[in-house]
Amino acid sequence: MQLSGTLAKVKESGAITLGVREAAGLSYTLGNGKYTGFHTEMGEIVLRDIQKSLGMPKLDIKYQPVTSQNRIPLVMNGTIDIECGSTTNNRTRQRDVAFAVTTFVEEQSIAVKLSSGITSIKELNGRTVAGTLGTMSLAQLRRHPRAVGVDFKELSGKDHSDSFGLLEMGRADAFVMDSSILARFISRSANPAGYKILADTFAHEPIACMLRKDDAAFKKMVDDSIKRQIADGSLWLLYDKWFMKPIPPSNERVGLPLSASTQSAWSSPNDKPMEDYTN
Template sequence: MNPILSLLGRRLLTAWLLGSSLAAWAADAMPSPQDSPALARMAHSGRIRVGYIPTPGTFAFQDAQGQTVGYSIDICRRVIDNLRQRLGRPDLTPEFLPIKASDRIPMLKSGAIDLECGGNTNTMARQKDVDFSHTFFNTGLRLLARKTLRINRVNDLARKRVAVTGGTTAEERFKKMQMEVGVQVVVVASDAEGLSALEDGTVDAYAQDDVLLYGLMATSRLKDLLAVTGPFMTVEPYAFMLPKDDRLLREVVDRTLLDLMRSGELLSIYRKWFDGERLRIPMSIYMKENIRFPNKYGIP
């Protein structure tokens, strides 16, 4: 064979293969709505709509400058950095939207938000409608009350008025306890409303995951009179909530979390928000195990 023709053939083959690879990469980098409705929206609009339930001082909230910050928001921003690379859109801009707990699943299903980055408990019932990331925090349901209220066991709540936020696992648990021990359940719209009801004496206690209660107590005008009390009544594995069956988005989120766990950066983010001067909540053994053995276990 003519060596010139042979060289030309190799170059043409290389060019063809390179072109095919670039075309495949471009097709992969710009997913179609069938592959990933969420990523397709982001690629088209240049923005990502991130929902979160406001949890003052902890997972997701607005600071004094009006910026959305918090433990889960720090993690979410790492996800957004990886999405920028995945989509080839360094200009991808987050739009953080405070929402109610009862709205997060309907908004994900309708495409009104692309991701929920607050503190969401992974439950088997919710898994029917949405997907979850790897667990990034563990907590459990307890009570915020005045120090004068002694709650050592569930039966101590008989005839007590307890506020819960609608659409949460706390509401589900206390609706059952309403029949079991005679607790009076008061449904509120948010953590802030629950704290206000406790401060005003409208309720005897506010039920929520203990880490959120510590954050609320730190912001209360009556913080020296309040305490997080009572036994753990649930186990709550927190994860990001994602649109159902959006594999490409789920892969980016999960890879981000696994990288943070393996590098040790997740420990630094935890200490920043939960083990410093304002809050002193040492990392639990359950949280440490989640980092060692990443999982997506949902509770019944």
């Protein structure tokens, strides 16, 4: 097999670099250079499938933490070969990078403290809402029809942990972000019962592993692995492990059932951008 692009680089070097997140709902750190989460573990399985396809006796997986701000440049400049964090596939990003088939359809929502009395987007009027730098959540909320006439102040955290801290400390009345991220931070907080995620969701975003553009052979191998994991049921079991069962070592339970949107994406694997979804 004549290899080119990322596959040639991987075969020659014996290594591949996986972009991961330090504090996100689908990918996060355990400390000491160890990374885990639903999307991280799925990405590792993808890379082992690629190792088998290339007939490599050994593949060194290197982990590179990325942020909302630097993840796309690090894919483009070759620092990382594939990013399986929590990146939304949209048309703007498709100008610079490629995406594997969708592995999670994120719903944008809002976390609040129960004591706030907030139950809907309309009740954010006059409140302070936190978001994370480099993400689109606050802008999407502003643009949504249900937010018309709602005047709220914005605060931005440097990362998701910082943003949740703004809510936790009372500097913000709400934190707007992906439901999986909100559920993860609430489950790991000092008082999980003191928070809730509003049912008033306002966007659907296809989350996928990010790759360099114009590398069709590598993308096909990544897509084939994901489709295999869907078809044999292993991706469903992986989701159950990370979102419905207690997670060691603290044994917190996220409690985020597989959404109908994600099930639909898995039943017909595709790499459609966010703009093709109805919100």
